[in-house]
Amino acid sequence: MCRHLAYLGPPVSLASLVVEAPHSLYRQSWAPSDMRGGGSVNADGFGLGWYGDGAAPPVRYRRRVPIWADESLPGLARSIQSGAVLAAVRNGTVGSPLTESAVAPFVRDQWLFSHNGLISGWPGSISKLAEALPVSELLTLDALMDSALLWALIQDRLYSGSPAAEAVASVVREVAAAAPDSRLNVLLTDGEQLVATTWTHSLWIRRTTDSVAVSSEPWTTEGWEQVPDYSLLLATATTVAITPLAPGPEQPPMEGRQ
Numbered sequence: 153m154c155r156h157l158a159y160l161g162p163p164v165s166l167a168s169l170v171v172e173a174p175h176s177l178y179r180q181s182w183a184p185s186d187m188r189g190g191g192s193v194n195a196d197g198f199g200l201g202w203y204g205d206g207a208a209p210p211v212r213y214r215r216r217v218p219i220w221a222d223e224s225l226p227g228l229a230r231s232i233q234s235g236a237v238l239a240a241v242r243n244g245t246v247g248s249p250l251t252e253s254a255v256a257p258f259v260r261d262q263w264l265f266s267h268n269g270l271i272s273g274w275p276g277s278i279s280k281l282a283e284a285l286p287v288s289e290l291l292t293l294d295a296l297m298d299s300a301l302l303w304a305l306i307q308d309r310l311y312s313g314s315p316a317a318e319a320v321a322s323v324v325r326e327v328a329a330a331a332p333d334s335r336l337n338v339l340l341t342d343g344e345q346l347v348a349t350t351w352t353h354s355l356w357i358r359r360t361t362d363s364v365a366v367s368s369e370p371w372t373t374e375g376w377e378q379v380p381d382y383s384l385l386l387a388t389a390t391t392v393a394i395t396p397l398a399p400g401p402e403q404p405p406m407e408g409r410q
Contacts, residue, residue, distance in 0.1 A: 153192055154195055154241060154242050154243050154266075154267070154268040154269075154368075155177055155179075155180045155184060155238055155240075155241050155243075155268065155367075155368040155369065156161045156180070156238070156239065156240035156256065156257070156266040156268050156339055156367070156368055157169065157170075157236075157237075157238070157239055157240075157339075157365065157367040157368070157371070158237065158238045158239075158266075158339045158341055158346050158365070158366050158367075159236070159237045159364070159365045160235065160236050160341070160343075160344075160345075160346055160363065160364050160365075160388060160389040161235055161251040161360070161362055161363025161364065161365075161389045162235055162243065162274045162362060162363060163233040163234055163235045164233060164234070164235075164237075165229065165230055165231075165232065165233050166200060166202060166228075166229035166230075166232045166233075166234065166239075167226060167229035167230040169237055169239065169365075169371075170200065170219075170229055170239050171225070171226050171229050171230075173371035173372055174371070174373070175369060175370065175371045175372070176371045176373060177198075177219070177239055177240075177367075177371065178203045178219055178220065180194065180218060180241065180368070180369055180371075181193065181194040181195065181198065181218060181219045181241040182194075182195070182218075182220060183307045184369065185199065186354055186368075186369060187345040187368040188257060191344055193218075193243065194218075194219075194241035194242055194243040195218040195243070196216070196218075196242040196243055196244035196250055196255075196376055197214065197215055197216045197217065197218075197241075197242045197244075197250070197252065197254070197255035198214070198215060198217075198219035198222075198240065198241045198242065198255065199212065199214035199215070199220070199238070199239065199240050199256050199257050199266075200212070200213045200235070200237070200238075200239045200240075200257075201211065201213075201239065201257040201259060201264040202227070202232060202234035202236065202237045202238075202239045203235070203236040203237075203343035204234065206347045206354060207262075208266050209259070209261060209262060210236075210259060210262065210343065211256060212259050212264070213228070213283075214252050214257075215252065215255070216251055216252040216254075216255060216302070218241075218249060219241050222242060222337065227248055235281070235389075236341060236343040236344070237395050238256075238257045238264040238265075238266060238341055239257070240255070240256040240257060240266045240268070240339075241256070242255050242256065243298070243363075244328075245270045245274075245298070248295075248297045248298070249295050249296060249297060251295060251326070253294045253295045254294070254295035254297050254299070254300070256299065258294055258299070258300065258303045258386055261306060262341070262342040263307075263310070263340065263341070264339075264341050264342075264343075265303045265306065265338065265339065265340050266338065266339045266340075267302050267303070267336070267337070267338050267390050268335070268338070268339075268368055269334065269335025269336055269337050269351070269352070269353060270298055270334065270335050270355060271298035271302065271331050271334045271336075272302075272331045272332065272333040272334045273369075274297075274298045274331070275298070275301075276329050277330055277331035278301070278327055278331055280330065281305060281326060281327065281330055282301060284308075285304055285305065285308055286308075289304050289307070289308065290292060290304070299318060299392075302323065302327065302336070302338070304337075305320050305326075305327070306320055306340065308324050309322060309323060314343070316340060316345060316347045316358055316386075317347050317384060317386045320338060320340055320349060320384070321339050321349070321397060324336045324338070324349050324351060324384075324397060325397065325398070328351065328398070334351070334352075335351060335352045335353055336348065336349060336351035336352070337349055337350055337351055337352070337353045337355065339366070344385065344388065345386065345388055346364065346366065346385070346386070346387045346388070347384070347385065347386055348366050348379075348384075348387075349383065349384055349385070349397060350379050350380065350381050350382060350385075350397075351381070351382060351397065351398075352381065352382075353368065353376070353381075354368060354369065354379075354381075355368060355379040355383075356368075356370045356376045356377065356378050356379065357376065357377050357378075357379055357385070357386070357387075357392065357394075358370070358372075358375045358376045358377075359375075359377075359392060360375075361390070362389055362390060363389055364387045364388070364389055364390075364392055366379070366385065366387075379394055380394070380396070381396045382396060382398040383395065383396060383397055384396075384397045
C-alpha cells in the first residue's frame with residue numbers, strides 16, 4: 153500500500169510536511185505502521201505537488217526511485233513553501249509499471265490526484281466502466297495501471313460538470329461495486345478544496361483554526377483524529393465535513409468550522 157498526504161492552510165515548507173516530522177512521509181516510506189494491504193516498504197517512487205501564488209497550475213516533482221534515494225530532496229523541500237500540497241510515496245501493485253508516470257500525484261489543469269490502494273481483478277473487473285470513457289482518454293492514460301484509470305474516471309465526471317466530492321464519491325462506489333475487495337483511498341485537490349476517501353485503509357486528519365492536513369498515518373504524536381472507514385471528506389483550510397460513503401455502523405458526522 154502507498155502512503156499519501158495533503159495540506160491546505162498558510163504557506164509552510166514542503167520539508168515540514170514530507171521530511172522533517174518524526175513520522176514524516178519520508179520515514180513512512182521505509183517504516184510504515186499500517187500495511188494491512190500487504191507489502192513492507194514504499195520504495196517504488198514518490199511525488200510532490202504544490203501550488204504557488206495566483207492561478208497558475210500546480211508544480212509537480214516525481215521520481216521513480218525511493219524517496220530516501222533522492223539526495224537533493226531535503227534541500228529542495230526546505231526551499232519551497234506552499235499553502236496547498238499533495239504528496240505520496242508508492243508501493244506498486246505486483247505487475248504494475250515501475251515508471252515515473254505511474255507515480256502520484258497525477259495532474260490535470262488545477263487538479264492533483266493520488267490513490268492509495270488497488271482495484272481488485274484489474275483490469276477485467278472494471279472493463280465495463282472503462283468502456284464509458286472516450287477512447288482518447290484511454291489512449292492517453294498516464295500509465296497502464298488501476299490508479300491511472302481511476303483518475304480518468306474521476307476526471308470524466310469532473311469535466312462533465314460534477315462537483316469534486318460528487319465525482320469522487322460516485323466513482324468510488326461504482327468501482328467498489330464492480331470490483332469488490334478494492335482499496336479505494338484517494339486524495340483530490342485543486343489548491344482550494346480537498347476531497348478524500350477512506351475505503352479499507354486509514355486516514356487521519358489534523359485541524360487548526362486556519363489549516364487542515366490529512367495523512368495515511370499521523371506524522372506527529374498530537375492533534376490527529378482518525379477518519380472512519382468508508383468515509384468521504386470534503387475540506388477547505390477552515391472547514392471540514394466527513395460523511396459515510398457506504399452503509400455500515402452508524403457514524404456521527406465529523407463536520408464543522410474550526
